[in-house]
Amino acid sequence: MNIKTYLPILDWGSRYNRQTLTSDLIAAIIVTIMLIPQSLAYALLAGLPPEVGLYASILPLIAYAIFGTSSALAVGPVAVVSLMTATAVGRLAAEGSADYASAAIILAMLSGLMLALMGLFRLGFVANFLSHPVIAGFITASGIIIATSQVGGLLGIKTEGHTMPELVMSIVTHLGQVNFHTLAVGLVALASLLWIRLDLKNWLARFGVPKGVATIIVRAGPVLVVFLTMAWSVLMDLGGKGVSLVGQVPQGLPMLSLPSFSLDTVQQLAVPALIISIVGFVESISVAQTLAAKRRERISPNQELIGLGASNIAASLGGGYPVTGGFARSVVNFDAGAATPAAGAFTAIGIAGATLLLTPFLAILPKATLSATIVIAVLTLVDFSILRRAWSYSKADFVAVASTLAGTLLLGVEIGIALGVGASILIFLYRSSQPHAAVVGLVPGTEHYRNIKRHQVETVPGVLSIRVDESLYFANARYLEDLVINQVTANAGLTDVVLMCSAVNAIDMSALESLEAIEHRLKDLGVRLHLSEVKGPVMDKLKRSDFLENLSGQVYLSQHQAMTAIKCSLSGQGRSLDPPTGLAAQ
């Protein structure tokens, strides 16, 4: 075990040079500018004071730089995890209370410990059980909930809830209290951000601004909107007109501190922390692998778990809340040329500097600006095309997407994702419990055997070849028995049945007992049972039981050898039912 496996910084650090330093510094500046308004906004989304978003963008980035393996991943507060934090912590304490903030800190610590342990025990594969359709459905539903949750902020009304019915009801009942100054700020911020994102680059190009400079201006756009609405706030005394401002926040950087745990809080946050960990990991690893593939780099999923675990522990110690690798900012980091994880550490220094400089001025920032920032950021998350694609490709996948989407919208993020994972696993189990099977025959001119219903094939009278398209295990063991016996009773005059096992990847004890039952019943009917194309690992297991010794027929290497041998025995010996002795080599 190499220490560099667990501390990737020792690996890339030893090759660090002036060129990578320059690339990393440039990327760090661009990501810092992008991250400032996002950090403030996502903290608000999580129900936390905005400065907590900045705190969560300092130490976690340094921790990831030490333990992470992606050169481009930018860690910090992200939309979906912020929403999940609000949902989890909102059950324990009232928003704005000291308990609320400390619960978020404990949540980050729990999530960090879980991620790190999963990494140490190499449990990264657990994330594979979040299927692509489930993730797509979940992200879209989260985007919708997040955007809706910010409508209140844009209208200057107080809304509550983390599901669509709650949020819509909350907005409708408070519609009478709309503050039109807030609405004005919100709409202007929304319009400016949208224009910056969609049109500013072309507009700058028309004025002859070089492309590189234009890109930086576009990235800095959201910060400009923050300053613009701050100025508006001061000049028009928006605070005096009932517009909700961020208000006084602690100056400077937070002290390092260990959160104080109560067993009760830990118990209540354990399941949400696990879900946040897995969702955060999946989001992060997908980005990291996509970007790594473009540069032909390798990402180690288990080390990524340790890197994200360290980031979340750092977030907890630094007074933040759960973080993960964000999609948009990682792409920006990548495009800006980040060469090593050091870019993240430099971003952390940038955010720390900004925190020192900005916190005195945050008091006058209208919260509507942050709501607008969130809405624009999450618009890209919403993508209903997955529903159409899943529908046309497979109804099973569609059920998984639809239940995740509906569950998340109507019942909340945790139940939604649990429903999606549960539905995909149940569908998989259900389908494998009722496997496809085909009676097969020889494709003329080849030694290849295919489904008699789909292909023009040749069969041999008296011999039935069945190919079962599934591993044989407890859930389909009884089904297999019925299938074979029904096929045999439907075909009078049979002497031999060949079970073609090319698609049988495992045979567990339940299925073995079913095979024995099939063998017994066929023997009673005077029919021999043969196996063909049994895979090596399956054959290894069968040899440990006495099934093969009692088998009335033989095991053949290929279906073609089976048919050749059986045809030969039928024509040579008439309808002899003497069991042949010995087994063919697997």
Add this chain to the structure above:
Amino acid sequence: MNIKTYLPILDWGSRYNRQTLTSDLIAAIIVTIMLIPQSLAYALLAGLPPEVGLYASILPLIAYAIFGTSSALAVGPVAVVSLMTATAVGRLAAEGSADYASAAIILAMLSGLMLALMGLFRLGFVANFLSHPVIAGFITASGIIIATSQVGGLLGIKTEGHTMPELVMSIVTHLGQVNFHTLAVGLVALASLLWIRLDLKNWLARFGVPKGVATIIVRAGPVLVVFLTMAWSVLMDLGGKGVSLVGQVPQGLPMLSLPSFSLDTVQQLAVPALIISIVGFVESISVAQTLAAKRRERISPNQELIGLGASNIAASLGGGYPVTGGFARSVVNFDAGAATPAAGAFTAIGIAGATLLLTPFLAILPKATLSATIVIAVLTLVDFSILRRAWSYSKADFVAVASTLAGTLLLGVEIGIALGVGASILIFLYRSSQPHAAVVGLVPGTEHYRNIKRHQVETVPGVLSIRVDESLYFANARYLEDLVINQVTANAGLTDVVLMCSAVNAIDMSALESLEAIEHRLKDLGVRLHLSEVKGPVMDKLKRSDFLENLSGQVYLSQHQAMTAIKCSLSGQGRSLDPPTGLAAQ
């Protein structure tokens, strides 16, 4: 939809004649004699008054005769379900209280409704998720718990608990209070029952008793032990010496009545009722199918659910508790020649008569006799050989058995079976998430391709054929990507990769996206991707996506055709990487 499907009695009833009547009557008499002591004893095991066991052996048998499909299945109280009833109801009320008895009645109603609904919605397949090893482990553990729970009854001490630690602790702490009169009755009953079971038949044979008569005497043996200990009780005034007797019970038959439901009780009993339903169904259907196979009859699993559902609803209306088809009594019923479900209805009449005759005398029966009856009955359930067989066949199956066994013994029946089912599903998912894969080559002299590590095969330079032994789905989609890319990077100079899909029984959306990612990355590396032996249903799905249109290689019917065509293209065109157009016919 034929009404005879739901009312099998209309089918066999129309063919009923004098001969079947005679057979059924003889079987009914033998089963009645066997069922009397068992019914009393199992009610005691369930923590209910003994007469409830008799009530549960009347109406349910008539209901099954109307709705059931097995000609030999004998329904009634059974050991395992009685233990599960005690566990479930014991959480809600104190043994002996009116609430306890009414909770058992509600449990039967819930279980009956669940079974009937599962039958109507054709959900019989759910039972397949109880694998053979899990059932074996569960039955053995239940047998041990049941036997241990009766030790108190044999010693004349009061014990509590439904898990081994609770029971053993309870026995140990009360050891000082052993009543030696009770112990004497218990040991005599135990010894007599054991002797009747093991030796009586041979002994009667030595005295020249005909075999048929001897069989009936052996079956009646337990009833004789009941009468013997009743006489002992009266003659020696055992009640006055502190021996626990059954005591006064209501005379006659119970009135039909609808249980009074409280929502709270229903909520607390719902999960236990579901587990009892599934376990009871699995026990019953296994017996029914085993016996049906011997007579070449067919059992309809979904109609069996309706039959058992009706039985349990009848049990509830008749003041009983959950019932199911019992193994031992069904075998006796079968051996005695039961020809139709009417045998069960005649048994019900027999038990009703016995109830009227017996209840006045039950007061003097020592409970130790019933404890001895239970211990002897459950001895056959305990079978540790499953552990050894599972260990030698497959470690995965062993884990499932061992966790069911240990979970049931230590944590109780419900947690035990849930652990077993959970473990078997998780193991299945885990294994299919890390599938076996093989690089394959041609077996010389055939058109058959096998693992290069296990067989002497021929390969073609520049062409890599990989066979993945699993359906491709979300849990292994990422694994597949890593596998193919790692194989390709480890083999320099590749021009073609063939994915042999003979063992791929499904490709879900997540796996489709992984295939697309593989295709992209191989294209970047200048390697063509081909598929071979794609099954019909999988091909149908792939055609609904645009994967095949973008594929750089082709889809071949067989692996041999793929290799022949690729070899030809390599030698004919040099190292041409032009993607061929069009797709081979599947």
